[in-house]
Amino acid sequence: MSRPLPLVLGGLALAGLIACPTRTPVGPPPVHIPPGCERNQAGEYHHVGNPAFRYLAQDDGRTLSLTLLYSRPDGGVGGTPDAGAVTITVDRTPEGFMGETHAMGFSAGTPCPVRFPTEITACAPDSLTLRSVQKTSVDQACRPAPRGPAPTWTEQVLRRGPPPPEPGPEAPDAGPPDAGPRAQDAGAGTTDGGAAAPDAGPTDGGALKPPGGPAPRKS
Incomplete structure (x- = not known):
């Protein structure tokens, strides 16, 4: 009466093997990024x-990082950026090409590292x-404020390569031959030598400029 028992147990073991097939290893989820962003963007x-x-x-x-530099008068760019330089870091993820812009702001005169959500929408x-x-x-302790306005997103476009050279100054008009020397207008033209230099950073309690675009405000 005890001999059929091993056969029954063996059948159960075989049924268990059939019911539990080998699992196929699952890889990481695919990334979803705009067309062209899979190329190297360095x-x-x-x-x-x-x-x-x-x-x-x-x-x-996987990660694209951009560091803000500034143009020198000779047309080159600044050297190695300091620790407070604005940086943009975005990752290729299943949710998009997303990350943050890191910058340094001020709250009541205290330097505060701040972050702005950032994404790349086209490559x-x-x-x-x-x-x-x-x-x-942020509050006075540089912590994110518990309340604030709804975030407003702005679009920025970065073009590959150095900017095109600015046109050179035009030759001054000497006037008609019989007009004599022309009086110099002391009030004409700019007093700062041309276009204003870019804002190198935020002022105490003022606006913090994002990378080359409209100024995000800290309150």
Whole structure:
């Protein structure tokens, strides 16, 4: 009466093997990024709206980082950025090409590292299009404010390569031969030698400029 028992147990073991097939290893989820953003985006860029803002981009295939530099009078860019330089870091993720802009602001005279959500929405062979939050709020302890206005996103365009050279000054008009020397207008023209230099950073309690675009405000 005890002999059929091993056969029954063996059948149960076989049924268990059939019911539990080998699992196929699951890889990481695929990324969903705009067309063209899978290419390596490393190189030099300038801001279309303000060519004085120059960027150096590094791309390891997953993370793209851009560091803000400034143009020198000779047409080059500043050297190694300091610890307070504005940086943009975005990752290729299943939710998009997303990350943050890191900058240094001030609250009641205290330096505060601040972050602005940022994403890349388009990658062309010669440009990158970014969207970033325009402003953020921190308290006097540099902590994110518990309340604040709804975030407003602005679009920025960075073009690959250095900006085009500015046109040279035109030769002054000497006037008709019989007019004699022309009086110099002491009030004409600019008093600062041309276009204003870019804002190198936020002022105490004022606006913090994002990379070359409209100024996000801290409140």
